[in-house]
Amino acid sequence: MNRLAPILVPVVALAAAGAARAGDPPPPGLACKLEASAKEATLGDVVDFTVTVANESADKTLSVKPPEWDVQSVFFNVTWRPAATSPAEKPAEKTATLIRYHPKFGGMQGHAIARQALAPGKSLSAKLPLFMLHGGEVKVEAVYNGFSDAPEPGLKSAAVTVQVTAPPKARVGARIETSLGNLEVEFFPDIAPGHVENFLDLARTGFYKDTRIARIVPKFVIQGGDPKGNLQGSPGYSIAAEFNPTKHVEGILSMARETNPHTGGCQFFICLADVPGLDNQYTAFGKVAKGLDVLRTIARQPTGPWPPGEGLAGEASKPKKPVLIKKVTPILLK
Numbered sequence: 576m577n578r579l580a581p582i583l584v585p586v587v588a589l590a591a592a593g594a595a596r597a598g599d600p601p602p603p604g605l606a607c608k609l610e611a612s613a614k615e616a617t618l619g620d621v622v623d624f625t626v627t628v629a630n631e632s633a634d635k636t637l638s639v640k641p642p643e644w645d646v647q648s649v650f651f652n653v654t655w656r657p658a659a660t661s662p663a664e665k666p667a668e669k670t671a672t673l674i675r676y677h678p679k680f681g682g683m684q685g686h687a688i689a690r691q692a693l694a695p696g697k698s699l700s701a702k703l704p705l706f707m708l709h710g711g712e713v714k715v716e717a718v719y720n721g722f723s724d725a726p727e728p729g730l731k732s733a734a735v736t737v738q739v740t741a742p743p744k745a746r747v748g749a750r751i752e753t754s755l756g757n758l759e760v761e762f763f764p765d766i767a768p769g770h771v772e773n774f775l776d777l778a779r780t781g782f783y784k785d786t787r788i789a790r791i792v793p794k795f796v797i798q799g800g801d802p803k804g805n806l807q808g809s810p811g812y813s814i815a816a817e818f819n820p821t822k823h824v825e826g827i828l829s830m831a832r833e834t835n836p837h838t839g840g841c842q843f844f845i846c847l848a849d850v851p852g853l854d855n856q857y858t859a860f861g862k863v864a865k866g867l868d869v870l871r872t873i874a875r876q877p878t879g880p881w882p883p884g885e886g887l888a889g890e891a892s893k894p895k896k897p898v899l900i901k902k903v904t905p906i907l908l909k
Contacts, residue, residue, distance in 0.1 A: 614737055625700055637693045640721030704779075745907045754901065787801070790844075790890075791878050793847060816858050818836070828845050847870070877895045878891055
């Protein structure tokens, strides 16, 4: 059981996400503004949010980082009200913070966002897409940290509200097309919105196209999502953990990570059996809604040991024949 944490993670480790520390307050005259490409949307739609950083001072040039989705620059607070389970219920609003980290670490070059001189009256903007994961009123607030070397206190924009229509019984999901058949997964946006957002965004941009199921361990997990195919790849950033009470049972979709909780990125695993040792240790963010027969077929594929210096050296979990993920497509399940 002690091997669960090290063997489920990408071998190349991201640097630990450091605890937030207090930075300098926003300089006078700096403003953060947020605009949405649409004020109305349907569940599962992508809405572009334009973050603008403006120097509204009369005569002072400011040193700032351009807007980018990164804890060094911009992250988002998203507020929604979960769907009621009965006519009498009125669930309280929930807010999630969607953060991406681009740290420097041993096996891959991270980056620091270079500062720029922002003259009075000038601005910098970036268009950042977000999936609408919740029905009803969805409020989005941008937090800008690009004037400091620490993520606090941050400069907040005014919140922008998008009214999201949810068709009856619709749930946000994805179709994972593999060389052995298709899986349809249903996501858990109320308990792991950052992971769902990240997975869908990678799928939307074609990140998972023609990648592999790189690891198969019967009665445990299959693991995929690595662009390198050797369990050593990442998207170049990591996201914050969202541990939740979901039990890791057959069909649960969860995020692989390094030892540090905040090092998930693109590699995911799907459970092949009940694995209670993973509960509250990895972020479960979805489940197989259709295609358990395909999952079981993948689990039966012959495997052999990983060679030295590759993957999980010595573990007999490398498929002898490639099992391809042809593509992943965001869908609405009904």
